[in-house]
Amino acid sequence: MNTVYDMEEGMHYVCQRCGNCCRWPGEVPVSEEEIAQIAAYLGISEQEMIDQYTELRRNRAGLTLISRPNHECIFLEGNECRIHPVKPEQCKNFPNGWNFPGWRNVCEAIPVPKDSLKEVTEVKSQQNSEK
Ligand code: SF4
Numbered sequence: 001m002n003t004v005y006d007m008e009e010g011m012h013y014v015c016q017r018c019g020n021c022c023r024w025p026g027e028v029p030v031s032e033e034e035i036a037q038i039a040a041y042l043g044i045s046e047q048e049m050i051d052q053y054t055e056l057r058r059n060r061a062g063l064t065l066i067s068r069p070n071h072e073c074i075f076l077e078g079n080e081c082r083i084h085p086v087k088p089e090q091c092k093n094f095p096n097g098w099n100f101p102g103w104r105n106v107c108e109a110i111p112v113p114k115d116s117l118k119e120v121t122e123v124k125s126q127q128n129s130e131k
């Protein structure tokens, strides 16, 4: 189970795309499936994706996205993720699925009550079914 710190009960944190978590030192593990998805999105082969954008994890148990010398992810462009639609699970799940002590000092996500998000989702799906 993933660990979460400093989260308000009943809140979902909505990402503001500040890019700060992509500059945080640390690994971004990628699975074989994620490598295939990213390669397809970039229009390159899986081997090219592995060669150009990944390196061995410190524990040697798989691959991680390469970090630039300043620690930011190789796919960060300004504050935007170059592979946003197919970014790895670890990126998708931060900060609600996992985070680290002190994450609130770097993350600009806004807490929104989970109930209100559910209502918005229900209204949107109702509107779509009426189209
Ligand atoms: S893949 Fe995208 S979202 Fe994930 S760390 Fe890199 S730039 Fe950030």
Ligand code: SF4
Residues within 6 Å of the ligand: 014, 015, 016, 017, 018, 019, 020, 021, 022, 094, 095, 106, 107, 108, 109
């Ligand atoms: S640090 Fe928080 S608000 Fe900024 S991009 Fe990452 S998840 Fe989104």
